Amino acid sequence: MKYTVVALITGAAVVLAAPAAADPDTDFSQELHTYGIYGQKDYNAWIGKLVCKRLNDNVDHTAFDSATFLGDNLDHDNTTEQNWQFLNAALSNYCPDNRPILAHAAMAQH
Amino acid sequence: MSHRAIRLGVAAAALTSALSTSGIASADATDDYPIPHQTIITTCDTEQYMAAARDTSPIYFERYMIDRSNRPADVQQQAFDRIHWFFSLDPVARRQYSEDTATNVYYENTATHWGNWAKLFFNNKGVVAKATDVCMNYPAGDMSVWDWH
Numbered sequence: 397m398k399y400t401v402v403a404l405i406t407g408a409a410v411v412l413a414a415p416a417a418a419d420p421d422t423d424f425s426q427e428l429h430t431y432g433i434y435g436q437k438d439y440n441a442w443i444g445k446l447v448c449k450r451l452n453d454n455v456d457h458t459a460f461d462s463a464t465f466l467g468d469n470l471d472h473d474n475t476t477e478q479n480w481q482f483l484n485a486a487l488s489n490y491c492p493d494n495r496p497i498l499a500h501a502a503m504a505q506h
Numbered sequence: 507m508s509h510r511a512i513r514l515g516v517a518a519a520a521l522t523s524a525l526s527t528s529g530i531a532s533a534d535a536t537d538d539y540p541i542p543h544q545t546i547i548t549t550c551d552t553e554q555y556m557a558a559a560r561d562t563s564p565i566y567f568e569r570y571m572i573d574r575s576n577r578p579a580d581v582q583q584q585a586f587d588r589i590h591w592f593f594s595l596d597p598v599a600r601r602q603y604s605e606d607t608a609t610n611v612y613y614e615n616t617a618t619h620w621g622n623w624a625k626l627f628f629n630n631k632g633v634v635a636k637a638t639d640v641c642m643n644y645p646a647g648d649m650s651v652w653d654w655h
Binding site for chain 1: 565652
């Protein structure tokens, strides 16, 4: 019985540890790769987090502001679509609370 | 005196002269060192420059602000006051300050408390060039640029 409990606790610890060990910057980087966006992983992670910080600190107010910031600071060979995909990934990975700005931007387009 | 001795004497004199000249040159300021020329001549104020750097060199700016946030409040205040004092100077006085800090490592008291206190403003010519190109498009004296969490 005692061994079973220990095994269960160990098993739970391993299961719980797995998500905690995942690196959000790696997840972000891998998502960017699916959009054909490469470049330095650290650089992209800094920029992704700064997208969130600029929204939280009221430097940028809309998704269009964020897209302008990204256009200025990502590879200039990126397409506009890739910059918006970067924005989408940054919001999802680093500050999901800010995701509604994408819906607002979509509405503003219509 | 033989020709050989004369040649050696001339060579030694030339070497001594070269060494003493290079000694002076390395201690002196230049138009770009330690403070970049564009920082010396810009008419932007502290906040205009910072806002421009925030947008044109965002990671460099972020690292400076993180470094700043890890300093004691009095050191942050000293650096804040000192950079405003610097931007209040005219180009001639800024150039003199550049000379003073290049020739005397103890000249700038703020640096004895926080070595990189002016890194965003002085240390990187590329950062300075990009920010001074556009800083005039930002509002002067907008203190919200310091509000960075």
